[in-house]
Amino acid sequence: MESKKAPSRALRAYGDRQNDGMIQLSFVLEIAPSARAKEAARQFAELHGVQEALVTTMESCAEGYTYFVVYGHSQHAIDAASIDVPEVRTEALSREEIEQRVKSRLGRKIVVVGACTGSDAHTVGIDAILNYKGYAGDKGLESYKAFESYNLGAQVENDQLAERAQALKADVILVSQIITQRNCHKENALALVELAKKQGWRDQVAMLLGGPRIDHKLALELGFDAGFGTGTKPSDVASFVVEWMCGNRESAGVAIAAAAGAGEPKAP
Ligand code: B12
Numbered sequence: 001m002e003s004k005k006a007p008s009r010a011l012r013a014y015g016d017r018q019n020d021g022m023i024q025l026s027f028v029l030e031i032a033p034s035a036r037a038k039e040a041a042r043q044f045a046e047l048h049g050v051q052e053a054l055v056t057t058m059e060s061c062a063e064g065y066t067y068f069v070v071y072g073h074s075q076h077a078i079d080a081a082s083i084d085v086p087e088v089r090t091e092a093l094s095r096e097e098i099e100q101r102v103k104s105r106l107g108r109k110i111v112v113v114g115a116c117t118g119s120d121a122h123t124v125g126i127d128a129i130l131n132y133k134g135y136a137g138d139k140g141l142e143s144y145k146a147f148e149s150y151n152l153g154a155q156v157e158n159d160q161l162a163e164r165a166q167a168l169k170a171d172v173i174l175v176s177q178i179i180t181q182r183n184c185h186k187e188n189a190l191a192l193v194e195l196a197k198k199q200g201w202r203d204q205v206a207m208l209l210g211g212p213r214i215d216h217k218l219a220l221e222l223g224f225d226a227g228f229g230t231g232t233k234p235s236d237v238a239s240f241v242v243e244w245m246c247g248n249r250e251s252a253g254v255a256i257a258a259a260a261g262a263g264e265p266k267a268p
Pocket of ligand 1: 119120121122123124125126128129135173174175176177178179180181208209210211212213228229230231232233237
């Protein structure tokens, strides 16, 4: 897979004009709305490097707490070309290619078991990937003949997920983690991988982690095979899984490349 090198260029925030550096910062302070609170918010933003800070919103969000939005100048610039970040780069396969590859190369359905785990009750993300109706006009894995999908829903404990996945002879486990308070998503995800290793089946399944604060790098660090963040479509996941199951993992789409395109893609 070819990787493109992004040109080196200092990026500044765009507000009203190119490179004007305008940004906005939002936060809650434990203070009731008042002129003093507004000035406190302005100074608080300036302490974060926002210059000529303008408080554009000051709204009470609970008794004694105020939500602020502050608009102002940032002096900082970032060169995206200097950043290395692993990403899942999967060639998008068409529905026909997916069905055909699985039929001809595997000769059976791929068993996919998904859940939103721990105390996390947010089902929408995992439903978006698995349910027939899918997400953003892209139908979910249930709509493919190639997959036998089981959506265990939300608040599924790791040991329950492990047990069901084993009983169903899962090829792929999909874990959704939406809540990230006190890093519970990391702890919970890591605990599942450790359980899989302890029970001796980690290498028999592909483990995918998803959620709004998940990226591929984090998922790899936690011992998963791939990570998917916001905007993921079911067909991205379907393509990845088919390449993982029916292709060559070293080269077939499971390409980990620097976002900036430095170097050749590497397998995870
Ligand atoms: C709807 C919602 C709820 C609903 C959930 C209903 C349901 N059945 O899911 C209800 C009301 C129950 C709820 C409750 C709570 N919520 Co809530 N909720 C939301 C909200 C508004 C939308 C989430 C959503 O549906 N997104 C749409 C889906 C499609 O996006 P997604 O989840 O990111 O999924 C996509 C990708 O991430 C990825 N993906 C996700 N999972 C997976 C898995 C795999 C394997 C793959 C490949 C991809 C993938 O693909 C999906 C499609 O692209 C968000 C705010 C927001 N705007 O995001 C807050 C939010 C997630 N909730 C939040 C909070 C704090 C809570 C509560 C703790 C509130 C409370 N104090 O009670 C409780 C927690 C309950 C619990 N035990 O989990 C916070 C989380 C903060 C944090 N970082 O931890 C958020 C961000 C709101 C906020 N700004 O504070 N919530």
